Each structure stands twice: as C-alpha cells, then as structure tokens.
Amino acid sequence: MRVRCSSWLCSRRNSAARIKERKDSIALKRPVRQKIMNHSIAILGSARSDGNTARALNRLIQGLPCETIDLNQQKIAHFSYNQDYENDDFINIVERIVDAPVTILATPVYWYSYSAPMKVFIDRFTDLLFSQKPLGRKLRGCKFAFLSTGNSPHPNETISQAFSSFCDYLGIKNLGMVYACADGPFYEEPPVLNIRNYIRDAAESEKRAVLPNRR
Numbered sequence: 675m676r677v678r679c680s681s682w683l684c685s686r687r688n689s690a691a692r693i694k695e696r697k698d699s700i701a702l703k704r705p706v707r708q709k710i711m712n713h714s715i716a717i718l719g720s721a722r723s724d725g726n727t728a729r730a731l732n733r734l735i736q737g738l739p740c741e742t743i744d745l746n747q748q749k750i751a752h753f754s755y756n757q758d759y760e761n762d763d764f765i766n767i768v769e770r771i772v773d774a775p776v777t778i779l780a781t782p783v784y785w786y787s788y789s790a791p792m793k794v795f796i797d798r799f800t801d802l803l804f805s806q807k808p809l810g811r812k813l814r815g816c817k818f819a820f821l822s823t824g825n826s827p828h829p830n831e832t833i834s835q836a837f838s839s840f841c842d843y844l845g846i847k848n849l850g851m852v853y854a855c856a857d858g859p860f861y862e863e864p865p866v867l868n869i870r871n872y873i874r875d876a877a878e879s880e881k882r883a884v885l886p887n888r889r
C-alpha cells in the first residue's frame with residue numbers, strides 16, 4: 675500500500691525528485707554533439723581491383739583503420755578546362771581526403787607512369803587550384819603516402835619523382851613511398867613501418883579527441 679506523506683520534509687523531497695526528473699529529461703532531449711572519427715583513406719588506381727596493387731595495399735594497411743576507395747567503382751571524369759563535370763565523385767572524395775589523417779595513393783606502373791585511372795584522378799587536382807580553391811587550400815598540410823607495384827625489381831623513378839613534385843606543389847606532406855615487385859615483398863621496410871605507425875598514431879590521437887572527457 676502506498677502511504678501518502680504529508681510532512682514538509684516529504685513534500686520537499688518529492689519536489690526535488692521532480693526537478694531532477696525534469697533536468698534528466700531535458701538532458702536526454704538535448705542533441706548530443708558528436709565528433710566523427712575520420713579514417714585514413716587509400717585510393718586504389720589499378721585496372722583490376724584484385725591484382726598485385728590491391729594485394730600490396732592490403733598488406734600495407736592490414737589491421738589499420740584505413741578505408742580503400744577503388745577508382746574502378748567511382749565516377750571520375752577527365753579534367754576539363756571548362757570545369758564541365760556531371761555529378762562525378764571527385765569532390766566527394768577530396769572532401770574525405772582533407773579530413774583523413776593519411777591518404778595513400780596506390781598505383782601499378784603502366785608504361786613507366788601512373789595507371790590511367792590514377793592519372794585521371796591526379797589530373798583533377800587542377801580543379802582545386804581554380805574552381806575549387808577553398809577546398810584546395812585545405813589540402814595544405816595533408817599527409818599522403820605512395821604505393822606502386824611493377825615488374826621491375828626497382829621502384830620506377832619517374833613516378834616516384836612525379837608523386838614527390840605533386841606533394842611539393844600542393845603543400846602536401848609526403849610520408850613516404852613504398853614499392854613491391856609484382857606480388858612480392860616490399861622493396862624497403864622502413865617507409866612501410868613509417869606509414870603504418872603514422873596511421874596507427876593518428877587513429878589513437880583521433881580516438882582520444884573523440885571520446886568525451888570523463889570526470
């Protein structure tokens with residue numbers, strides 16, 4: 675049986691409980707501002723989605739918070755001087771790149787150069803110097819890494835140099851370049867470790883920034 679308490683102490687308790695209930699319900703209704711965790715991104719630009727480059731890339735990012743964007747599954751128009759693009763995916767991808775701790779460009783060597791999908795993608799960065807300047811400015815200070823595969827036992831100097839100059843021109847920090855001959859091991863281990871450590875450390879500090887401070 676519920677006993678109704680008529681003392682002043684009891685009514686004070688009841689009103690205190692009501693106030694707390696109200697405060698709790700207001701707190702529940704208030705929208706929670708959440709910072710979203712940004713993953714690193716790998717752009718795969720090979721003529722095949724499951725070839726040597728895809729396999730080398732999977733080894734490079736294994737176990738790390740890094741999402742692969744396969745250019746075969748994206749609509750990326752060729753560069754146009756008139757900036758004439760019909761709803762393609764380029765700007766969407768760059769918006770994710772500028773928020774990503776690390777971006778890896780992964781390409782096979784085709785005829786001493788980037789693959790065609792990777793070249794088309796890279797050409798479009800020209801838009802970020804003209805019609806998309808505000809977004810282009812956000813690229814400054816972004817961290818990029820480069821992965822290539824080829825049949826030659828050594829990395830191709832022409833595309834390594836091209837990637838390096840691309841980073842310099844856009845103010846991007848080059849975290850390192852890795853190379854694998856066909857399906858073989860990486861040519862050098864230090865840049866692999868450097869890139870992996872960078873992705874891991876960036877994810878850890880993002881996690882600390884996203885998690886609310888507990889008192």
Ligand SMILES: Cc1cc2nc3c(=O)[nH]c(=O)nc-3n(C[C@H](O)[C@H](O)[C@H](O)COP(=O)(O)O)c2cc1C
Binds near residue numbers: 720721727783784856
């Ligand atoms: C069209 C084409 C051109 C290539 N040109 C080169 C080249 O110039 N230098 C080289 O070392 N390998 C060359 N290769 C070999 C590929 O770079 C190598 O097999 C690479 O690992 C393939 O990666 P994928 O499976 O992602 O396409 C070429 C292969 C193709 C299909």
